Amino acid sequence: MRATEAGRYGEGLFRPEETGEAGRIDLGALAYDEASAARLAALGAGPGWHCLDVGAGTGTVARWLLESAGVTGVLAVDRDTRSLDAGRTPGLSTLTADITAPDFDPGRFQLVHARFVLMHLRSWRRMIAKLGSLVAPGGVLVLSDAVDLTTAGAPATPYTMVMRAMWQGLRESIGTDISWVPDYPYLLREEGLHRVAAEIHVPPLVPGSPLNRFWADTWDRARGAMLATGQVDEAQIERARRALSSDECTGVSPGMLTAWGWRTEEAGRDQHL
Secondary structure, eight states, X not given: OEETTTEETTTTTOOTTSTTHHHHHHHHHHHHHHHHXXXXXXXXXXXXXXXXXXXXXXXXXXXXXXIIIOOSEEEEEESOOTTTOGGGSTTEEEEEOOTTSTTOOOOOEEEEEEEXXXXXXXXXXXXXXXXXXXXXXXXXXXXXXXXXXXXXXXXXXXXXXXXXXXXXXXXXXXXXXXXXXXXXXXXXXXXXXXXXXXEEEOOOXXXXXXXXXXXXXXXXXXXXXXXXXXXXXXXXXXXXXXHHTSTTOOOOOOEEEEEEEEOOHHHHHHTTO
């Protein structure tokens, strides 16, 4: 998504039009879609639901909602929607939009879902409130972002050193900040949502897996920002990449924290009093 405070999100690192970027996004989807789908299914996503998928990427979650969960319709929003190809999936609409713009208001939905989006926006606190306001009475807001579980205190291996440099480089270059993500349940409660809960999914690092390939590709994209931190050099990055493709990588991948909360029917009635 675009961040108005810092220019278009990721423009210098993760350009949608760059060769291989859609493939990198799909590797991340292969690593995390199963957990996202299981949570959305458990929350009851199904026929009659109109859904908003923010930061839809290549549309894997949006298509799962339509093809497997059987929801009525999905509006997929992203900074670049060329990879979504709405014509191939009945019920899927796309919108190229700046979600941080004051006039962003696509309607109200039974499900508002955003994965790995708000952590990249400097206006994340305001955006939690904004997305919460798009949830229809009786609907649910589901937000997922990364949490780094081990690298702060883990042994200094090539993998952990490069991961530390990656998070610092992303923070300094495009504003990525995951320090607040564990507070999601409290933040959703502050927005007046109820039945708030959260869970963490940590996929394993396995040589050749989509997850390992995703991190290797991400390091390649963010290499300049990582080197600029002074924490790593080219040789260390290459050692970490080799470790990802072998059994030498014994670290733990960043997890995906998913938090959700429901908008009560009473809240909707109160708005009309």
